[in-house]
Amino acid sequence: MKKGWKETPIRGIILEAGSAHEYSTGGWRKLKPVFDRTKCIDCMFCWVFCPDSAVIVEKGKMIGFDLEHCKGCGICAMECPDKVKAITMVEEEKEKK
Amino acid sequence: MAAEAKIKCSVGLTGNSAVAYAMKQINPDVVAAYPITPSTTIVEEFSGYVADGKVDTEFVTVESEHSAMSACIGASAAGARVMTATSSQGLALMWEMLYIASGMRLPIVMTCVNRALSAPLNIHCDHSDSMGARDSGWIQLYSETVQEAYDNVIQAVRIAEQENILLPVMVCLDGFITSHSIENLCLLDDDVIKKFIGEYKPSQPSLLDVDHPTTYGAVALPDSYMEARRQQAEAMTLSKDVIINAAKDFEKISGRSYGLMEKYRMDDADAAIVILNSAAGTTKVAVDEMRNKGLKVGLLKPRVFRPFPYIEMAEALKNVKVIGVLDRADSYTSFGGPLFTEIRSSLYELDKRPKIINRIFGLGGRDYGVKDSLAVFEELLKIKDMGKIDKVYDYISVRE
Known part of the structure; x- marks a missing residue:
């Protein structure tokens, strides 16, 4: 439950850092990135270019996407090197079916 | 002290x-x-x-x-x-x-x-x-x-x-x-x-x-x-x-006293002008002139416009028979200036509402003199006697 107006800090200020993480932007997505681990060379281009910090990397390996925050812009698929193309953008609805 | x-x-x-x-x-x-x-x-x-x-x-x-x-x-x-x-x-x-x-x-x-x-x-x-x-x-x-x-x-x-x-x-x-x-x-x-x-x-x-x-x-x-x-x-x-x-x-x-508004000779006033800023000073002279003739008129000068003290405003005006709100700005509602609409709205809760008119004055520095103020008071007293308002909203001191 979100805070009521009496509890919300006044002035519209945000008192803690990194609070954008709490705001889920995944629902904005129309196209969803699908990742093929067998093709990935861990070049980190997708990680660098993702404007939403939605590429998850652990111990130097690209392991997938934070779909709570990925807006489906497709920059990762675009930047993935031509010879690799480990990321494809698919229609969210079609993928569900 | x-x-x-x-x-x-x-x-x-x-x-x-x-x-x-x-x-x-x-x-x-x-x-x-x-x-x-x-x-x-x-x-x-x-x-x-x-x-x-x-x-x-x-x-x-x-x-x-x-x-x-x-x-x-x-x-x-x-x-x-x-x-x-x-x-x-x-x-x-x-x-x-x-x-x-x-x-x-x-x-x-x-x-x-x-x-x-x-x-x-x-x-x-x-x-x-x-x-x-x-x-x-x-x-x-x-x-x-x-x-x-x-x-x-x-x-x-x-x-x-x-x-x-x-x-x-x-x-x-x-x-x-x-x-x-x-x-x-x-x-x-x-x-x-x-x-x-x-x-x-x-x-x-x-x-x-x-x-x-x-x-x-x-x-x-x-x-x-x-x-x-x-x-x-x-x-x-x-x-x-x-x-x-x-x-x-x-x-x-x-030693100077302020509040939400200033009431000038309002105690038993039948007619009152509500007006902001320097024009209130001019109006006070007119109030004194009318009072010297035995006419019961007064002035209400709001000091605080935001927040609008609507309860206090109604309280101050509840016994007045006719009110003239003078606005030095128009809202182009075709109904009245900003002070008028607020005052009129403040009176709504009263069981017995005074009659009220709005006059737009002094735009672009047009003079507002004691004679203008007296003319408004005379109009207000006429409304009181006749019991009806001719025009709720009008301009004064404008060439016809």
């Missing part, structure tokens, strides 16, 4: 000089301004105090009023006590920033020297500028005289910075009529003012508080915007008592 010894009286100053002097005594951290007629000399004289080292203020010269208010907002968010002044087109150019100042709850104090808006181009007094900004979330205080302008500026700092308020305050006085007329007034001692306004210590971390990084001016989407606005409305509601209390404390240091 010990306080009286500290008051310097019979000092002759123009309205603008008095405001600039109050600003000098307040010694704000930052003043960002772009001078515009008729408020120019406030900024001009204050910049003199800065140049002469009489204040510690960081004086920011900017390229427009939009930038002036923007700089004030940045400085206030950084925790500074901030003041500025403007008029007319300058206030109009600040428009979007006015809402940002109030939305971010920044206690900026601005003097608005009332002047007409273009077009046609005009530099003289009316209230179109500040009345247009009446819904921008600023507290608005209106001043009849040079003394009231000086006193309101000092009280505005105290009101704006109250912990439960944190709203910007606009102090309005009439362009040229008050801003450029020399009046005798009483000035308070620097120390007395310092004690009255206290030190500004914002309780939230400011932009410059590197130990507590805080985001100011972030986006608030539909899930949080309304909470911020609700808080703002609450602060405006609470500000009424804060304004009253500030006036009470101010009376202790000055």
Whole structure:
């Protein structure tokens, strides 16, 4: 439950850092990135270019996407090197079916 | 009274000089301004105090009023006590920033020297500028005289910075009529003012508080915007008592009494004029003339327009038979000016509502003399006798 107006800090200020993480932007997505681990060379281009910090990397390996925050812009698929193309953008609805 | 010894009286100053002097005594951290007629000399004289080292203020010269208010907002968010002044087109150019100042709850104090808006181009007094900004979330205080302008500026700092308020305050006085007329007034001692306004210590971390990084001016989407606005409305509601209390404390240091409004010979008045700023002074002369003839008339001069003291307004006007609200600005509703619609709305709860008319006067500096005031009173008394209103909304002192 979100805070009521009496509890919300006044002035519209945000008192803690990194609070954008709490705001889920995944629902904005129309196209969803699908990742093929067998093709990935861990070049980190997708990680660098993702404007939403939605590429998850652990111990130097690209392991997938934070779909709570990925807006489906497709920059990762675009930047993935031509010879690799480990990321494809698919229609969210079609993928569900 | 010990306080009286500290008051310097019979000092002759123009309205603008008095405001600039109050600003000098307040010694704000930052003043960002772009001078515009008729408020120019406030900024001009204050910049003199800065140049002469009489204040510690960081004086920011900017390229427009939009930038002036923007700089004030940045400085206030950084925790500074901030003041500025403007008029007319300058206030109009600040428009979007006015809402940002109030939305971010920044206690900026601005003097608005009332002047007409273009077009046609005009530099003289009316209230179109500040009345247009009446819904921008600023507290608005209106001043009849040079003394009231000086006193309101000092009280505005105290009101704006109250912990439960944190709203910007606009102090309005009439362009040229008050801003450029020399009046005798009483000035308070620097120390007395310092004690009255206290030190500004914002309780939230400011932009410059590197130990507590805080985001100011972030986006608030539909899930949080309304909470911020609700808080703002609450602060405006609470500000009424804060304004009253500030006036009470101010009376202790000055001997001058202020409230939400001034009632002049209202006790048994059958007819009353409601009017803002300097024109109230003219109207008082007319009230005295009518009273000398045995006619029961009075004057109500609102001092606080935002928040609008609708309960007190109804209480003050409930026994009057006919009210004439005189607006020095039109809202182009084809129904009445901004003061009229607020007063008329305030009376709605009364069981027995007085008759009420609206007259637009004095636009672009058109003279409002005692004879104009007397003519309105005569019309009001005629309405009282006839029991009917011919025209609810009309212009006076306009060539037919």
